[in-house]
Amino acid sequence: MPGDRDTAEHIDELDDQERYNLRQLEKRVRSSSSVTPEAVSEVLPKAVLLSNGKHKLLTQAMVETTEGSIELSITTDPERLSTVLFPIIGAVIRKALNRLVSDTLMRMNAGLENTLSFRRIAWHFESLRTGVPYINIVMRDTLLYRVEHVFLIHKKSGILLRSLSQPGLKVADEDMVASMLTAIRDYIKDSLALEKGEAVTSLSAGEFSIIVEEGPYAVIAVIVRGAADPELRDILQNAIESLHLRFSQELSGYSGDTDIFEATDPYLRPCLVGREKGDRKKIPVYALAFLLSVFAVLAFFVVRGGIDSARRGAFISALKREPGIVVVESRPAAGKTELHLLRDPYAKEIADVAKDYPVRLSDFVLDVEAYASLDPSFIEKRLNRLLAPPPTVSLAYRDRTLYVGGWASDDWRTTKLPLAYAVEGVDKVVLDAAPSPRSSSTVRAVPENLLSLAKELSTRSVNFEQDSSRLFSGQSRSIADLKTLISTIVTKSRAAGVEPVIEVVGHAAGTVQDTVSEQLSRDRAERIRDLLASGSPDLAASLTARGVGSSQPIVGEVTPDDKRKNRTVTFRVTFR
Amino acid sequence: MMKKKVCLLGPFGVGKTSLISRFVQNIYSEKYLSTVGVKVDKKELSLGADGEVSLIIWDLEGRDSFLSVTDSYLRGMSGYLLVADGTREESLERVRETHNLLKGLFSEVPSILVVNKSDLFSDWKVSPEDYEDFLKAGIGIIKTSAKDGTGVEESFTGIARRMLNA
Known part of the structure; x- marks a missing residue:
């Protein structure tokens, strides 16, 4: 073929080197083994880069292989991978743990918040003011400590690489301390058969403790006086991680030269932390003053509330004791006391009861309903009215029976007396009976002139000095007139065939009905009876005396003059 | 300054603690103190042209068998002294067993055989032929007496030089 000839001619024109290259090329093209590892290694990196730029196929294809490689690495030598990852994995784990601890603290916080004491209240206040969780403040104020020495120790040999101490403090022989600490930790680890990865992280003796934080090639150990803050562990972790990042080569290839680790001081110095009494915040005077003010106000309200409550209670008890008043319900309502009462119209006024107690009626919400008390004294008053x-x-x-005695007009007997049955509590009316010595007469017709005289007598009164049965001066004329009037009534009654009974009724001022007031009123009545009967035996037979204390006041007592009017005796005439 | 960890290994009662006491404090206690577990001492040495070195000396508890010695204590050591008692033939045998074990684990770590109690030479039960194999293995041999100080300094400076030159 012409082409073949041309090619052969061209080959003839090539020199030896070119012919060799051509043969090598032909060999690679013809041979299936032309793709050698060497050739692939040259083009593979470029191919990977190209593939990453264009699509994700290679990434997807590598997933399974990568996972398998990691799995194999962990299975055969887990420490290798953990050593590589140490500087970054520490931070990740710490973050997760911090979150867990934080959650736990928050829960503790919620529990502790329910307890009260002065100091705790102060912590609560600071927590509110600063936004710092309550438990953190508690721990800060209760944990006092100081890191006195920090050691950077070669993990394998226990040799001290570097140490720092608080100013003025020095360990007798740091090298020996570091080595012995390593030996002790190894001894404990071996004795307790701890797993690989587990380590002794703290030791304590007396007020001192040694806290250790491990890295792959070195450990940081600190000697702490007092109870260390949990934050110290974070500080140590940060330091050991930073040191492994910065001094990875020096630590892994350590051969005995410690001078190079002088450069670790900036990483170790932050570990010399502490919180001492002197570091505690100054007493927050303003906050304390505010707190005390709040307490004072609270105490004032609490004490005042207690006193108010006691006073109101006493007043309510008095209402319960008062005849004709029923306390149906009492309950606190918006700072006041709501009272639901039943009150007989003849019972004492609520305001009058309140006068004897240091309470204000405005502190009460009163709901008073009228009712008819079945107390005999109220029924009697109701009947009289x-x-x-x-x-x-x-x-x-x-x-439940009304006994009627004495003399009355026919008109009264027929029109008024039947009304007695309308009064609740009256089942029966008895006339001409003898329910009591003073009303044993029959209600009979009495001459009109006698009734007028009796009525006239009932308007008369005699007044007395306070707390005494002595008469006010200037009443001699009145007494004489009284004697004349009574003498006339006695004389005319007997002439009409009836026997008069003239009752001298003594009264006492005041709102409390007791034996003292009863005795005083009786003394007053007897004093007048004796004066009227003196020298007149005829009158003496018709005169009786009794005291009603303060139970039947002449007028309601508002002014001193009212009291004066109630220190008196009155007269009542019945006929038999 | 260079810091090197050196361990003293040997059976019970061969005089390891006494050697260290003599070396570190230059004293000798007539009363033998059996070590408990491990005890650490330190000595700074000036080796002339080789410079200065701080030896962190780990005195490991003497036991009849090295198998019971925790290998944690040996980690990171730069050299070790094998201590035998010249008056007790079996102590050399125990040291030999220890050496054979360590050969595999610490093949690069230099060591010296110290045959102690030279002050009792008349009572010695070992002869140079007994430890010839150590010599053949390249291990230096030094006769010492913790009691009178013979060979003590040489033992530690010797291991120190070997460690620095390793």
């Missing part, structure tokens, strides 16, 4: 008996008639209530 409803029936309006003339002075010659006496009413007595006992055992």
Whole structure:
């Protein structure tokens, strides 16, 4: 073929070197083994770079191989990979642990927040003010410590590479301490058969402790006086990781020269930390003052609240004791006390009860409903008001029965008396009976002139000095007039065939009905009875005396003059 | 300054602790102190042209068999002294066993055989032929007496030089 001839001619024109190269080329093209490892190693890096630039196929293809390689490396020599990863994996693990610890602290925080003491309140306050978690503040204030010495020790040999101490402090022989510490740690590790990767990280004796942080080639050991802060461990971890990053070659290839580790001082010095009493914050005077103020205000309200509560309680108890008043319910409501009461119209006014207690009615929300008390004294008052008996008639209530005695007009007997049945608690009216010595007469018709005289007498009164049965001066004329009037009533009654009973009723001022007031009122009544009967035996037979204390005041007591009016005796006439 | 860890190995009662005491403090205690586990001492040496070195000397507990010695203590050592008692033939045998074990683990680490108690030479039960194999293996041999100080300094300076030149 012409082409073949041309080629042969061209080959003939080549020199020896060119012919050799051509043969090598032909050999590589013809041979299946032309792709040699050497050739591939030359082009593979370029091919990988090209592939990464264009698509991810190579990355995907390498996944399984890479995973397999890592797995094989870990299986055969786990330390190799962990050594390589140490500087970065430490930080990752620490971050995760920090988060775990932080969560735990938060939970502890929540628990501790429920407890109270002055110091804890102060911590709570600082936590609120600074935003620092409560537990951190507690730990900061309770843990006092100082790192006195820090050692950088070659892990394998235990040889001290570098050491730093707090100013003025020195360890007797640092080299021996470092080596013995290594020996002791090794001894404990061997004795306890600790796994590879496990290590003794702290030792303690008395107030001192030794805390150790390990790296692949070196360890940092610190001698701490006091109870170390958990943050110290973080500081040591950071230092050992930084040292392994910066001095990786020097540490792994250590051959005895320690001078090169003088450059580690900037990494070791931050480990000389501590918190001593002098480091604690100054007492926050303003915060403390504020806290005390809050306490004072709280204490004031608490004490005042207690006193108020006691006063209100006493007042409510008094209301419960008061006849004609029923305390249905009492409860606190928005700083006040809500009272639901039932009150008989004849019972004491609520305001009058409150007068005897240091309470303000404005501190109460009163809900008062009227009701009819079945207390005999109230029924009797109700009957007196409803029936309006003339002075010659006496009413007595006992055992649900109204006893009526004395003299009354026919009109009163027929129009008023039947109303007694309308009063709750009255089942029966007894006339002409003898329910009591003073009202044993029958209600009979009395001459009108006698009734007028009796009515006239019922308007008279005699006044007394305070807490005494002595008469106010200037009443001699009145006493004489009284005697004349009574004498007339007695004379005319007997002339009409009836026997008058003139009751001298003594009264006492005041709102408390007790034996003292009863005795005083009785003394007053007897004093007047004796004066009227003096020298008149006829009158003495018709006169009786009794005291009602302060139970039947003439007027409601508001002013001193009202009290004066109630220190008196009155008169009541019945006929039999 | 260079710091080197050197271990003293040998059976119970051969005088390791006494050798160290003599070397470090230049004293000798008539009362034998059996070591418990490990004890560390330090001595700084000036080796002339070879410079200065600080020896961290680990005195390992003497036991009849080296097998029971924890290998943790040996990690990172730059040299070791094998100590035998010239008056106790079996002590040399124990040292030989120890040496054979260490050969595999620390083949690059220099060592010296120290035959102690030369002050009791008349009672010696070992002869130079007994430790000839050590010589053939390139291990230096020094006769010492912790009691009178013979060979003690030479033993430690010798191992120090070997460590620095290793």
